[in-house]
C-alpha cells in the first residue's frame with residue numbers, strides 16, 4: 001500500500017478528533033443538533049488550522065444517513081463517499097483557480113437541481129477571497145436567498161479581502177492558531193500510533209516550527225519520519241528542520257550580556273560553519289531576546305511563550321542577570337541589525353556589527369540606581385574633603401552656603417545657543433557640585449516646630465541636602481514654594497525639572513523631609529507653568545520655546561550625541577536658566 005501522508009491519514013473524521021478550535025466546534029455541533037445550520041458559512045484563519053476540515057465535517061454531518069445529527073457515522077454511503085473524496089453532492093472548488101464569473105454562473109446553474117443522492121448539495125469554496133468582484137457579485141443574489149437544499153461553506157486565509165456584502169450574508173467562524181501544548185500532544189499521539197520513538201524536546205521543536213498550524217506540523221513530521229525511520233534523535237530534527245539548537249541562543253545571549261564579543265563571534269562562527277540560514281538565525285535570536293524581555297516583565301511568561309519547562313528555566317535565569325532596560329536595548333540593537341541584514345550585500349557583517357554594538361553598549365542602569373551612586377560618591381567626596389583638606393573645622397558653621405550651580409544634570413546643548421564660557425561652566429557643573437559639597441554648610445540643628453514654608457524654604461533645601469544630596473539642587477529649581485492648607489505646593493517652570501521628584505519613592509522621601517522640617521504632614525503637590533498657560537508665559541513665548549526645542553532636537557550636535565550614546569532626547573531645557581550668562 002502506498003504511503004499516505006500524515007495530514008490525510010490523520011484528518012479528523014468526526015468533531016471529537018479536531019485539534020484545537022473547541023469554541024468553533026461547540027458552536028457548529030450546537031447548530032447541528034438544533035437544526036439551525038446557516039446556509040452560508042465562512043471559515044477564516046491561517047493555513048492548516050482546519051478550515052476545510054470543518055467544512056467537510058459539516059457536509060458529512062448534514063448528509064449522514066444515520067446516527068446523531070452532530071456525529072457523522074462514517075459508515076453510511078454518504079459518509080464513506082465524502083471521506084473518499086468522491087461524493088457527488090459535495091462540490092469542492094478552489095477559489096484561486098476558479099475565480100471568474102463564468103465558473104460562478106456554472107455553479108449557479110448546477111445548484112438549481114436537487115441533490116443526486118444526499119439530502120443537500122454542499123458547495124465548499126476554498127480561498128474564496130480570490131474570486132473576482134464580478135464573481136462575488138454573481139454569488140450575492142444566491143446568498144441572499146439560498147435554495148433550501150444548498151449549503152455554502154467558504155474558507156479563507158484573508159478575511160479582509162472578502163467584500164462586506166458577502167460577509168454580512170455568512171455565518172462567520174474564526175479559527176485560531178492551535179496552542180503549542182495541544183499541537184505537541186497531538187504529535188506525540190501520532191508518533192506513538194506510528195511506532196516512532198522521538199523525544200519530547202524534538203516534538204517541541206516541531207511544534208514551535210508549526211506556529212499553530214496542524215498541517216504544517218504534520219508535513220514536518222512526515223519529513224522527519226521518512227528521514228529518521230523509527231528512531232528519531234534530536235539531531236535528526238535539528239538537521240531536517242534546518243534549526244539551530246536553542247542552546248546556541250542561550251550561549252550567545254549569555255556572551256552578549258557579558259559583553260564578551262570574542263565569545264559571541266566564536267559561537268556565531270560555529271553555527272555559521274554548520275550551515276545555518278543567516279536570516280533564520282537572526283530571527284530566532286531576536287525571538288530569544290523577546291522571550292528574555294517577556295520573562296523579565298511578566299510574572300507568568302509561559303502564557304506568552306511556547307517553551308518547555310527546561311527552556312523557560314534557562315530563559316528566566318538569563319533574564320535575571322540583566323535589567324529590563326538592558327534587555328530592551330539589546331533587543332532593539334539586534335532588531336536594527338537584522339533589519340540591516342535584509343538589505344545588505346554582506347548580511348553576515350551586518351549581524352556581526354550588531355553584536356559589536358550590543359557588547360559595547362554595556363548595561364543600562366536605571367536612573368534611581370544612578371542617583372543612589374551619585375549620592376554615595378558625593379558623600380565620599382565630603383568625607384574625603386573633611387579628612388584631608390580641612391581636617392579642623394567647626395562643627396557648626398555660620399557661613400552662608402554657597403549657591404549651587406543651577407542644574408547638575410548633564411545636558412546636551414546646541415553649539416549655537418551658548419557662549420563658550422557658559423558651556424564650560426555647564427560641563428563642569430557635576431564636578432563643581434562635588435567641590436561645593438566639601439564646603440561649609442550649616443550642619444543641621446533639630447528643626448523647631450511651625451516653620452513657615454516661604455520663609456524657611458532655603459533652610460529646608462539645606463536640610464534636604466544633608467540627607468539626600470541630589471534632591472537639593474532639584475528643589476532649588478523650584479520657582480516658588482508655598483503652603484496651601486495641607487498642601488505644600490511646589491511650582492516649577494519646566495515639567496522635566498520636577499519629574500524625578502514625582503517618582504513614588506522620591507516623593508515619599510520628600511514628604512518625610514517636609515514633615516520632619518516643617519512639623520507638618522504636607523501633601524506635596526507639583527504645579528508646572530507650562531501646564532497652566534495663564535500663569536506667566538504668554539502664547540507667543542510658549543510658541544517660541546516650542547520652536548526652539550524643535551530646532552535643538554534637530555541640531556547636528558544633538559543628533560550625533562544621541563547616535564554615539566545610542567540614546568534619544570528625553571527632555572530639552574530652554575529658557576532663562578540655560579540662556580543667561
Ligand SMILES: [Zn+2]
Pocket residue numbers: 063064065066072073074075076077078079080
Ligand atoms: Zn454517515
